[in-house]
Amino acid sequence: MKDKQIKKLIEAERKRQKKVINLIASENYVSKDVLEALGSELTNKYAEGYPSRRYYGGNTIMDKIESLAQERALKLFKLDPSEWHVNVQPLSGSPANLAVYLALVPQGGKVMGMSLDHGGHLTHGHRVSASGKFWVQVPYGVNKETETLDYEALKTTVISEKPNIIVAGYTAYPRVIDFGKFREVADVSGALLMVDMSHFAGLVAGGAYPSPFSAEGGQALADVVTTTVHKTLRGPRAAMIFCRKDPPELIGRAGARELDKKIDKAVFPGLQGGPHLNQIAAVAVALKEAATPAFKKYAAQVIKNAKALSDELQKLGWRIVSGGTDSHLILVDTWNGGNPSTPLRAGGIGGKEASEKLEEAGIIVNKNTIPFDERSPVDPSGIRLGTPAETTRGKKEKDFIRIGQKINMVLRAQG
Ligand SMILES: Cc1ncc(COP(=O)(O)O)c(C=O)c1O
Known part of the structure; x- marks a missing residue:
């Protein structure tokens, strides 16, 4: 690279990534093949439109790439192309979610999403996001005692609020989320059901987490599924939107006809211009990798590692939100953390200070609110830990037990 300044910065970041223990739950390390596709000449091309329906010439090869990505996406999640459609153009998770609302929810309509401080994402209707400015959020959270979803409470909210x-x-x-119960909740008032599987898509692909698409017996679950590609799915920064094609039981339901056409139109020309074909090619590469037996093993190991880390921290006296994990992430309540036999200094340690201390020790995490947090989002009560990135590097349960011990030592150190 001729640009020495950028070259130096890329090298510095590469070194940083190698040196640290990365416990950011939403990050991962992509393969060389994914990087090669991202850094290819495909970035030079404009391809507004969709395969065989482009607004620019010279797109025969781009059509093949985008169609291949779509084919692989449907195959990976075992979806019948006559029943499901996928759009692979969203530039990232946030625009993907916005595109769904733009397509299916009238302006001023209601988006029922989990509050940010209970674990939801900004794009699930939070007021600082466009999703909360053009639509009205009906917030929900977890049960205060169990810190898990309460499906009966959700039903009550749906009956009174009638979200779109x-x-x-x-x-x-x-x-784990019970998507069958969510289907029942949505059916109470005829709302559409969208699952944002950004965080656990790789676990679904690897068969280690329930599918939001359909139940074991084939019963349909979500109407729309969005996902980022760059978290557990281990691909480039990108997103996809899956939707059911005119399911008979949805016909007649408000806004539920031709979901596929509406979503395609919302992505382009609604929100975006030319798709990033270098990114879409990299998505296709990642989807092929995710269909291998090695990836299946990886997905299972991610969860085993999270459980090992959670168990070890609990053993060392830390309060884990909801008492454990079924996925790739755990939430540690550092503020109310230590048990009486191994007390923290009075008042515990806030999420901000905890994440800063850990970073000094080479462990990268993020501060996070915990449900019913009484502290502020800039210095919340907890930290979020995830295992996808370090599992990609080959770490197993015994390594995560050691990481748990190191976290404990760092957070309990005085000063
Ligand atoms: C559940 C969920 N949805 C959507 C997004 C947004 O993705 P992006 O950062 O690619 O816009 C995230 C990102 O963290 C997320 O966790």
């Missing part, structure tokens, strides 16, 4: 769409799938929820 219900969003399940979160940023900081460590437990």
Whole structure:
């Protein structure tokens, strides 16, 4: 690279990534093949439109790449192309979610999403996001005692609020989501069901987490599924939107006809211009990798590692939100953390200070609110830990037990 300044910075970041223990739950390390596709000449091309329907010439090869990505996406999640459609153009998770609302929820309509401080994402209707400015959020949270979803309480909210769409799938929820129960909740008032599987898509692909698409017996679950590609799915920064093609039981339901056409139109020309074909090619590469037996093993190991880390921290006296994990992430309540036999200094340690201390020790995490947090989002009560990145590097349970011990030592050190 001729640009020495940028070259130096890229090298510095590469070194940083190698040196640290990365426990950011939403990050991962992509393969060389994914990087090669991202850094290819495909970035030079404009391809507004969709395969065989482009607004620019010279797109025969781009059509093949985008169609291949779509084919691989449907195949990976075992979806029948006659029943499901996928759009692979969203530039990232946030625009993907916005595109769904733009397509299916009238302006001023209601998006029922989990509150940010309970583990939801900004794009699930939070007021600082466009999703909360053009639509009205009907917030929901977890049960105060169990710190898990309460499906009966959700039903009550749906009956009184009648949301247009219900969003399940979160940023900081460590437990399995019962998508069958969510289907029942949505059917109470005829709302559409959207699952944002950004965080756990790789676990679904690897068969280690329930599918939001359909139940074991084939019963349809979500109407729309969005996902980022760059978290557990281990691909480039990008997103996809899956939707059911005119399911008979949805016909007649408000806004539910031709979901595929509406979503395609919302992505382009609604929100975006030319798709990033270098990114879409990299998505296709990642989807092929995710279909291998090695990836299946990886997905299972991610969860085993999270459980090992959670168990070790609990053993060392830390309070884990909801008492454990079924996924790739855990939430540690550092503020109310230590048990009486191994007390923290009075008052515990806030999420901000905890994450800063850990970074000094080479462990990268993020501060996070915990459900019913009484502290502020800039210095919340907890930290979120995830295992996808370090599992990609080959770490197993015994390594995560050691990481748990190191976290404990760093956080309990005085000064
Ligand atoms: C559940 C969920 N949805 C959407 C997003 C947004 O993705 P992006 O950062 O790619 O816009 C995130 C990002 O953390 C997320 O956790």
